Amino acid sequence: MQTTIVGYPRIGARRELKKYTEQYFRAEITQAELLLSAAKLREAQWLRQKEKGLDIIPVNDFSLYDNMLDMAFLLNVIPARYRELGLSALDTYFALARGHQKDGQDARALKMRKWFNTNYHYLVPEIEAGFKPNLQNNKLFEECAAAENLGLNYRPALIGPYTFLRFSLNKSAQSLDALADELAAAYSQIFSALAAYNCAYVQLDEPALALDLTADDIVLFERIYARLLAEKHGQKILLQTYFGDIRDIYTRVITLDFDAIGLDLVEGGQRNLELLEKYGFPAGKKLQAGLVNGKNIWRNDYQKSLVMLNRLAKILPQEQLVLSTSCSLLHVPYSVRYEQKLAEKYKQRLAFAEEKLEELSILKNLAINPDGDILRRNQEIILAGQNDPDFLNTQVREQARQSAAAEIVRQPDFAARQTAQQKTLKLPPLPTTTIGSFPQTPEVREWRKAYKQGELTAAEYKKHIKEKIKTVIARQEELGLDVLVHGEYERNDMVEYFGEHLQGFVFTENGWVQSYGTRGVKPPLIFGDVSRPAAFTVEWIKYAQSLTAKPVKGMLTGPVTILNWSFPREDIPLAEIACQIALAIQAEVLDLEKNGIKIIQIDEAALREKLPLRRADWQKDYLDWAVKAFRLTHYLARPETQIHTHMCYSEFEDIIETLKALDADVLTVEAARSNLTLLSALADYDKGIGPGVYDIHSPRVPSVEELADILRKMRARLDIAKLWVNPDCGLKTRAEKETLASLRNMVAAAAMLRQEN
Structure with a gap:
């Protein structure tokens, strides 16, 4: 052998x-x-x-x-x-x-x-x-x-x-x-x-x-x-x-x-x-x-x-x-x-x-x-560890079981929420935004490294990050974006950062796995029951919102993506783990809302990737509980709070009804790198939609006319009253110069289309 x-x-x-x-x-x-x-x-x-x-x-x-x-x-x-x-x-x-x-x-x-x-x-x-x-x-x-x-x-x-x-x-x-x-x-x-x-x-x-x-x-x-x-x-x-x-x-x-x-x-x-x-x-x-x-x-x-x-x-x-x-x-x-x-x-x-x-x-x-x-x-x-108090939380398990058995539906329906949100937000047609992160510059990585090694105090580190947030808010206002983000400079990774603030996760120093090309991720390990000890995004988002009259999105990672981009435990069902994480994210949503954040994005970038390979297993073995976990995060939000979600590098044509069932007010998706092949499938999508207008995984800068042409193609297929303008994905891996040039052209292209209408 x-x-x-x-x-x-x-x-x-x-x-x-x-x-x-x-x-x-x-x-x-x-x-x-x-x-x-x-x-x-x-x-x-x-x-x-x-x-x-x-x-x-x-x-x-x-x-x-x-x-x-x-x-x-x-x-x-x-x-x-x-x-x-x-x-x-x-x-x-x-x-x-x-x-x-x-x-x-x-x-x-x-x-x-x-x-x-x-x-x-x-x-x-x-x-x-x-x-x-x-x-x-x-x-x-x-x-x-x-x-x-x-x-x-x-x-x-x-x-x-x-x-x-x-x-x-x-x-x-x-x-x-x-x-x-x-x-x-x-x-x-x-x-x-x-x-x-x-x-x-x-x-x-x-x-x-x-x-x-x-x-x-x-x-x-x-x-x-x-x-x-x-x-x-x-x-x-x-x-x-x-x-x-x-x-x-x-x-x-x-x-x-x-x-x-x-x-x-x-x-x-x-x-x-x-x-x-x-x-x-x-x-x-x-x-x-x-x-x-x-x-x-x-x-x-x-x-x-x-x-x-x-x-x-x-x-x-x-x-x-x-x-x-x-x-x-x-x-x-x-x-x-x-x-x-x-x-x-x-x-x-x-x-x-x-x-x-x-x-x-x-x-x-x-x-x-x-x-x-x-x-x-x-x-x-x-x-080992099945009865370890570091891993076992009977209260969380009971909450998750009750939530799994309950009907999770946000009220009122989308049409009523859309009216309330437009009255609150007063956004122009074709609102422009980004998906969340801005370039993680070498200086940001150095600050994070110095902080972890004890070379920067918590106060010093926080001051540096807030300076960076202040700068990125000013740059977005200069670019003319309609909905801003805080840049996510305090976050090492969209899943790792969340796991670090939730109980039940363990982290490695060098557990890197290739995602694509030179891009590596360091997935958390889900060892135990998941809960949220305290709010952890509110301070940063609240500070960013204090710097501008424009809405700043609260940026969260969704429960299914956190689960799918972690190494999950194998002693309880995945559906139960997702429900535990959803309850933790729900608490963060409500705290952001209490602190005046009017738009909250709950990213589910990885929702489709864990679909069972056999279509017969899709609904019962995955989609039913995945959709329920996402809805659990936001169904208690007020009508005027606009809930966004984002999905990237997936094929969505065969799960459009699932995307609708998530009941997010705005869905942004990768589309540019796939040459807009998704547009026909999105034609009857019934909520706000933002197909990406340019590929962020390439350093090339698209021209204004190229982006305007892409928006014209979107306008021909989609309801312009519900159309958003945004890149394919977050900008973390890009350089600042190319990022600002691309966004400037994107805003100019949106302005061109508004004039045409």
Whole structure:
């Protein structure tokens, strides 16, 4: 029995890759220096995996930005508008990821979407007319050569052709069948080129098989692989699935000429096991069993894993098994050993990427020789803390249960609230605002660091932040924005900051996880019952409002987003955790309202991303309780208090009725990076709506005329009386100069449209 993983984190335990790439963006290091530094980081991680006893090490899971973008480059799926820039291959790669605006050239970045039900974002490849894939990039083969030089038993990992095609944007005139044939031929070329290397298997990631599949989807998959598996060029092929079960296609998959099949036995565990037991597993093939959770950070329950292994032992012999993670470890931090300040009672229950490598090794040994002491200690760790007063709050649990059983409806209805709010706020047509955060400048980060290290007193830190708030209020008034924000300078992260002020959360020092490109997040850990000891946003918002006659939004993070962007506990249902958080946010809403704040934004950026992959599970297993949790936060607000919410980087066409059910007075959504494809779905949205007019994940500055044209397109589809003007998302990651230029143009474009009307 061997051990392996689907993939490994790549940003570096100290976010080294972020530092290298951002230095390159600022022209502080050369291309050669960037690539050398990245190669050293990558190889150090391989050696760490080998040191921890991993038998087969994946390569090509490392990326400078995104694996889907890497695959597009390998296949030469590069739209003409980027080729025409005349940049180097590396700069073209980054132009697709970030956009390019220099020396009169102007190219927008590719669309960005959430990767299944994770907080990772992938770039959407565009397949243009005349698509003819050919191998363009040497990254894959350079990594194979580097792995061989280190003497590793390795396996190159690639996004599979079916998932690549399904998650790409087809802008060609070619049918999916034709594109499938082209892709199969291109992957066959890859297999042929890999014949020069001594790799154990080639891993093709096909997580799209965990989605609902139509008969046409299955035919398309079989069309690709019928040709591809007939032209393997001597390679052993691992079909790797994850994020759920493959119920719609399992019986077809096991008949195809794969040499190994990877199944998720965590998220898809029960159903995949039932498929194995009912239909069996072919002799001679390897089953890569994903027993260790790749998406959460708690210790593996060895007893449960051994029960699964015992069930598998009745289906196939042990020598056909390879123990693995349920998905890539990209979605968890690097190692608990970097957490020097975390109390042992927390640390002992955690398993980050490195610890999961150890768990695989332990599971392999336990499968051969069950060790009672190891199993006993493992159970003690898993059960520890269930009655710890730091984690248990019976009052909160009872409040959450009562709220879950109650009817949560805000009164009066939206039409009456809209009248009351307009009378109070007196906003012009097409009101302009931002989503919340302003650029977190180096000086702000230095203040926060100095405060945490005791080099600034609380009073000194507060003075600095208030000075920054005063400046940003003045700048927004100068720009002419209608609804202002306080900039969120006191916040490290929209979820982490809230968790720090709520009971039930625990925080890491270095628990960074990649969200997209160079953007990392440090998700809180929900260890216990959640409650709010005291108000924590009111002071900052109240101060900002005192500086201006214009309304300042109170900025809150919604309960579903806090839950989805944290690592949740697993001993109570997610719905109950969401309800506990909602009660805490409700208290903050009411305190803001009491202190004169007339607009309160409760962001639910992550509402859609945790939708179950199977549509049949959407409502009962998620949307019902997610909507109720959000409504619980604001249903007690006064009619004249305007409630906003924001959602970003999601596809909303199929949950429009859910968005209406949230009953927010104004909804702002990402739209610009998706080229306004959402507008038709929003045409009958019945409340205030603010589709983003420009992409904040790119440094390019849109012109006034470009933004005015976007607003004209919105005006043609949406009720202008309910239309708001705002960017796609918060401005935290942008530089101040480009931010002010973009907002100035946005305000000018709104003024232009008001004159036209």
